[in-house]
Amino acid sequence: xxxxxxxxxxxxxxxxxxxxxxxxxxxxxxxxxxxxxxxxxxxxxxxxxxxxxxxxxxxxxxxxxxxxxxxxxxxxxxxxxxxxxxxxxxxxxxxxxxxxxxxxxxxxxxxxxxxxxxxxxxxxxxxxxxxxxxxxxxxxxxxxxxx
Amino acid sequence: xxxxxxxxxxxxxxxxxxxxxxxxxxxxxxxxxxxxxxxxxxxxxxxxxxxxxxxxxxxxxxxxxxxxxxxxxxxxxxxxxxxxxxxxxxxxxxxxxxxxxxxxxxxxxxxxxxxxxxxxxxxxxxxxxxxxxxxxxxxxxxx
Numbered sequence: 001x002x003x004x005x006x007x008x009x010x011x012x013x014x015x016x017x018x019x020x021x022x023x024x025x026x027x028x029x030x031x032x033x034x035x036x037x038x039x040x041x042x043x044x045x046x047x048x049x050x051x052x053x054x055x056x057x058x059x060x061x062x063x064x065x066x067x068x069x070x071x072x073x074x075x076x077x078x079x080x081x082x083x084x085x086x087x088x089x090x091x092x093x094x095x096x097x098x099x100x101x102x103x104x105x106x107x108x109x110x111x112x113x114x115x116x117x118x119x120x121x122x123x124x125x126x127x128x129x130x131x132x133x134x135x136x137x138x139x140x141x142x143x144x145x146x147x
Numbered sequence: 148x149x150x151x152x153x154x155x156x157x158x159x160x161x162x163x164x165x166x167x168x169x170x171x172x173x174x175x176x177x178x179x180x181x182x183x184x185x186x187x188x189x190x191x192x193x194x195x196x197x198x199x200x201x202x203x204x205x206x207x208x209x210x211x212x213x214x215x216x217x218x219x220x221x222x223x224x225x226x227x228x229x230x231x232x233x234x235x236x237x238x239x240x241x242x243x244x245x246x247x248x249x250x251x252x253x254x255x256x257x258x259x260x261x262x263x264x265x266x267x268x269x270x271x272x273x274x275x276x277x278x279x280x281x282x283x284x285x286x287x288x289x290x
Contacts, residue, residue, distance in 0.1 A: 034268035035275055052269045109252065113271070116256045117263040125182035125199055128256065132183055 002137050004079055011130040015115065016076045021069050022062075024118065028111040029065030030056045036106045042099060068107070075138050083141045090145035101143035108135040150273075150280055155222050157273035162219045164265055165258065169216060172261065173208025174200060176253040184249050190242060211250070218281045225284035237288035244289065247282035254278060 033040050034052045043049065046060040055061055071089070078085045093099045112132060116123045123131075150158075165172065178199035180187050194203040214232060221228025236242055255274060259266045266274075 031268045031271060035272040052267075056268065113256055113259045113266075117259045117266065120260055120263070123256075123260055125179040128179055129183040 001080070002082070007126065008130040008133065009079060011127050012076060012079065012134050015119075015127075015131060016073070019069070020118075021066050024111070024114055025065035025067070025069035026062035027065070027114045028107065029068060030058070030061050031114060032107045032110040033061065035110060036103075039103055039106060042097070042103075069111075072138065075134070075141075079134075082137050083144060086138065086141040087145055090142050093142055094146040101139075101146055104139040104142050108132075108139055111135065148276060148279070150222065150276055154273040154276050157270055158219060158222060158277045161265060161270050161274065162216070165262055166216060168261060169212040170205070170209045172254065172257050173210075173212035173215075174205045175208070175257045175260075176250065177204050177208045177211065179256065180250055180253045183253070187246055187249060190240075190246075215254075215278075215281070218277075218284070222277070225280055226287055229281070229284040230287075233285050233288040236285050237290075244282065244286040247285060248279075251275070251278035251282060 033043070033049060033055045040049050043061070043064075046058060046064075048054040048058060049061075074085050075082045093101075112128070112135065115131065116128070119127070181191070181197055181204070182199060188197055191197055191203070191207075194201075196203060198204070214229075217232075218225060218229060226233075255271065255278070258274065259271075
């Protein structure tokens with residue numbers, strides 16, 4: 001079981017209560033597809049991903065980015081059992097989507113960078129530590145059911 | 148994943164915009180690294196004060212960023228250009244190369260915070276590649 005300090009719990013709730021899902025989600029996913037182009041392998045049917053401008057303007061990328069970010073809501077609401085919360089999604093990503101779990105870390109790094117830009121100096125070292133710990137638990141849970 | 152001409156141009160252009168704040172960038176990146184990745188503190192047990200923004204952290208942040216500035220100027224041949232630094236890291240400092248990635252990540256986070264408008268996805272990928280190439284050059288002499 002993951003131990004969360006009061007500060008960590010409060011920080012995660014705070015960040016997500018103020019989250020602009022339709023801005024941050026698309027920004028994080030498009031950034032991931034640009035910075036780590038091999039991640040585009042999972043989006044063959046998303047149309048034009050030929051260059052950074054196309055990726056950033058792509059409405060399917062934007063929609064999916066928002067979907068993914070909302071996927072984190074479950075973890076935010078169930079911080080004490082993220083592993084169980086994501087068991088089903090882990091199976092989905094493994095058995096149906098066949099996503100290499102290394103990709104989860106890549107997306108989470110891009111999400112960290114986007115949230116950092118949004119929060120500016122409020123994204124202190126302690127806030128960054130809490131946010132990255134939360135994402136690390138999510139990433140680990142999503143990779144848990146792979147075999 | 149070597150640096151293309153486009154990457155090098157992007158790095159030089161972006162560095163031109165941000166180099167004035169190099170000391171602040173280095174200080175913040177190092178401070179964050181020590182907080183977010185506490186295992187990195189093991190390399191600095193000789194410092195009196197490891198708290199964010201402390202004097203030794205600021206001094207070292209400046210040192211690290213002048214290394215980065217040097218690397219920008221030698222971007223066309225990092226291995227040759229950073230030979231001395233590589234020997235230093237390999238034989239004297241013996242920093243586990245995994246930590247280069249950790250520091251690079253924190254540099255990117257700081258760049259994102261300090262230059263949100265300029266740190267576009269294209270600049271991000273060029274800087275990420277550059278810092279990875281820098282890390283590779285620093286690890287050259289390890290074994």
